[in-house]
Amino acid sequence: NAGVTQTPKFQVLKTGQSMTLQCAQDMNHNSMYWYRQDPGMGLRLIYYSASEGTTDKGEVPNGYNVSRLNKREFSLRLESAAPSQTSVYFCASSVAGTANYGYTFGSGTRLTVV
Amino acid sequence: GQQLNQSPQSMFIQEGEDVSMNCTSSSIFNTWLWYKQDPGEGPVLLIALYKAGELTSNGRLTAQFGITRKDSFLNISASIPSDVGIYFCAGQPDHYGGATNKLIFGTGTLLAVQP
Numbered sequence: 656n657a658g659v660t661q662t663p664k665f666q667v668l669k670t671g672q673s674m675t676l677q678c679a680q681d682m683n684h685n686s687m688y689w690y691r692q693d694p695g696m697g698l699r700l701i702y703y704s705a706s707e708g709t710t711d712k713g714e715v716p717n718g719y720n721v722s723r724l725n726k727r728e729f730s731l732r733l734e735s736a737a738p739s740q741t742s743v744y745f746c747a748s749s750v751a752g753t754a755n756y757g758y759t760f761g762s763g764t765r766l767t768v769v
Numbered sequence: 770g771q772q773l774n775q776s777p778q779s780m781f782i783q784e785g786e787d788v789s790m791n792c793t794s795s796s797i798f799n800t801w802l803w804y805k806q807d808p809g810e811g812p813v814l815l816i817a818l819y820k821a822g823e824l825t826s827n828g829r830l831t832a833q834f835g836i837t838r839k840d841s842f843l844n845i846s847a848s849i850p851s852d853v854g855i856y857f858c859a860g861q862p863d864h865y866g867g868a869t870n871k872l873i874f875g876t877g878t879l880l881a882v883q884p
Contacts (some may be wrong), residue, residue, distance in 0.1 A: 659811070691822070695876060697772075698857065703871065719813070749870050750870070757859070757872075758812075758813040759810050761811050763811050
């Protein structure tokens with residue numbers, strides 16, 4: 656039972672480079688999310704996808720794009736990385752239509768932009 | 770955007786001590802959740818609360834949904850070294866209407882346990 660799988664686990668980018676963070680879940684969840692975690696800031700929502708075929712901006716979407724490739728996969732793209740995007744990125748998924756059961760998180764991608 | 774105020778920000782305790790932390794909001798919530806994040810991992814759900822006054826336990830952990838619906842508390846009894854990590858509260862504001870699955874997270878409480 657893999658749950659939510661994120662790749663890569665670690666990445667170092669130079670300013671201006673692009674990359675895509677991958678996320679896949681095998682729990683048949685409809686909703687998926689991308690968060691970033693910074694010291695003292697908690698978890699901040701970047702983008703989410705309530706269901707396959709839909710995506711919406713969260714609290715901090717600037718500098719990011721997302722693709723809900725199918726029900727299982729939700730990717731996050733940085734088109735031109737900036738040092739301010741150095742962070743730990745978490746993907747999560749949940750049952751649709753209710754927050755009552757919480758989210759299942761991946762183990763994170765630690766990104767450093769130099 | 771809306772934020773949850775979580776306190777304390779950090780705690781450094783001796784093994785065997787009890788721990789209390791809380792989370793407050795400026796608005797009413799219909800769901801409160803508590804997560805734990807081990808070092809280098811993603812958060813894992815510990816306890817979920819669904820109505821005002823509800824008290825729920827999970828082993829040595831006990832959480833309560835505040836009567837005002839604007840706060841929640843997490844207690845850990847007889848702490849052990851593996852309790853170390855970051856504890857997050859999360860919740861869904863009542864004005865979201867319950868038909869969405871969006872959550873708001875607190876800023877976390879870092880717990881360190883000295884053996």
